[in-house]
Structure formats: structure tokens, C-alpha cells
Amino acid sequence: MSKSDQSLFSLHEHALQQANETCPICNASLQIKHSKAGSFWGCSQYPTCDYTRPVKEVTKFEEQILPGSECPKCGGSLAVKQGRYGLFIGCSNFPACDHIEHEPEETLDVQCPSCKKGHLREKSSRYGKTFYACDTYPKCKYAINHPPVAQDCKECGFPLLLKRNMAAGEKLQCANKKCGKFQ
Known part of the structure; x- marks a missing residue:
């Protein structure tokens, strides 16, 4: 019997052992x-x-304290922890202190075309997809899936264009759903 046959047999034997x-x-x-x-x-x-x-x-993840870090709420140290959605940084004094560090969100220099008060911000969905939404949420629920560009549409005058990666290269498209023309 060859070595590969022996390893296959031992894997099969292990599977049978677990099944029984x-x-x-x-x-x-x-x-x-x-x-x-x-x-x-x-x-x-x-x-x-x-x-x-x-x-x-499942192997248990050990909480790792970050040296030189301080919780802004209680003054305790911050630690890398594992939760139901993955790793995060939080206060080591949980549950007495519920502070969690969030990634800083980038504010783009693009004004929201819907409410004209907020600016569009790059965000990430729970599935890891990037989208751009107004920073005055929940008052304004404007959101787009492509990177915004602060330019007026030549056709309808809408103050926002979307940067789209097409087969022919990068193109700008009007963010107005009624227009949607490429520039």
C-alpha cells in the first residue's frame, strides 16, 4: 500500500470513528x-x-490587553476582544464599562444632494461592502453604492456624479435616478 493510500485510509478511519x-x-x-x-x-x-x-x-480567544491604552469613559485599559461579529477593541472593565472603539469614518468633501446639510461619508455594511451615506442619518437616509464626485451633471444639473468602473474604464454617471447619463 502506498503512502497516499495509507493517509487516505487513516482519514477514512477517522471519519468512521467519529460517525460511530x-x-x-x-x-x-x-x-x-x-x-x-x-x-x-x-x-x-x-x-x-x-x-x-x-x-x-472552536478554540477560545484570549482577551489581549493593549499596553499604554486608556478607556475614555472609565480610565481602564483597552483590550482586543472577540464578539459575535469578529474582533473589536473594547474596555477591559466590561460589563461595568461598555466603551467600544469604532473605526474613524472618512467624511468626504461632498455635500449631500438630498438634505443639503450633511456630507457623504464612506461606510461599510455588515457584509463588508462599501457604500456612501449622509452623516446626518437618521434624519437623512440618502445613500449610494459608488464613490461620489462633487460635479454638476451636464444634462440635468444634479449636483452629484458617481465614479463607475466600466469595461471601457472609469466613467462618471449622474447620481439622479431619473437621469443616470454618463458624462
Whole structure:
């Protein structure tokens, strides 16, 4: 048997060993079950036995204190923590202090064409997509998906153009939905 065949056999054997695992509480077989939160191993004797464990073992993230940092609310030190949406920087005195550091948002030198009071700001959605929205939100809910340019449209006079990457190169498009002409 070749070395690759042996490694394949050991992987297959490991998979069979996991599939034939027994419940540590009642010695019944474990099954992969599914829920809206994801897959997990569960006892086949459910509801008599309610043993469960995750399919993928998760390693616990240790909180790391940032040396020389100070919480502006309570004076405690700041730490790198892991939450349900990933890593973030927060106060080490949680739950007594709930301070969280946010990334500074860039304010562009482009006035909001909707309310004419705020400026457009680069933001990031929870899925990581970049968009541009008015900084007076929630009073003004104006938002666009492409980088803004403070120029008037030659066709309709709308005070905002969008920078679009097209197959032929970078072009400017009117941000007015009724116009939408390329410059």
C-alpha cells in the first residue's frame, strides 16, 4: 500500500470513528443534526437524552490587553476582544464599562444632494461592502453604492456624479435616478 493510500485510509478511519461515536451520557449513537444555528452532534435518544456538542470544535480567544491604552469613559485599559461579529477593541472593565472603539469614518468633501446639510461619508455594511451615506442619518437616509464626485451633471444639473468602473474604464454617471447619463 502506498503512502497516499495509507493517509487516505487513516482519514477514512477517522471519519468512521467519529460517525460511530457514542453519547457519553447514555451510550446511544450520536447523529449529525441541523438547526437554524447550524449543524451539531446530538444524541439519537432525544428527547430522553439531550446531549449535544458542536461539529466543529472552536478554540477560545484570549482577551489581549493593549499596553499604554486608556478607556475614555472609565480610565481602564483597552483590550482586543472577540464578539459575535469578529474582533473589536473594547474596555477591559466590561460589563461595568461598555466603551467600544469604532473605526474613524472618512467624511468626504461632498455635500449631500438630498438634505443639503450633511456630507457623504464612506461606510461599510455588515457584509463588508462599501457604500456612501449622509452623516446626518437618521434624519437623512440618502445613500449610494459608488464613490461620489462633487460635479454638476451636464444634462440635468444634479449636483452629484458617481465614479463607475466600466469595461471601457472609469466613467462618471449622474447620481439622479431619473437621469443616470454618463458624462
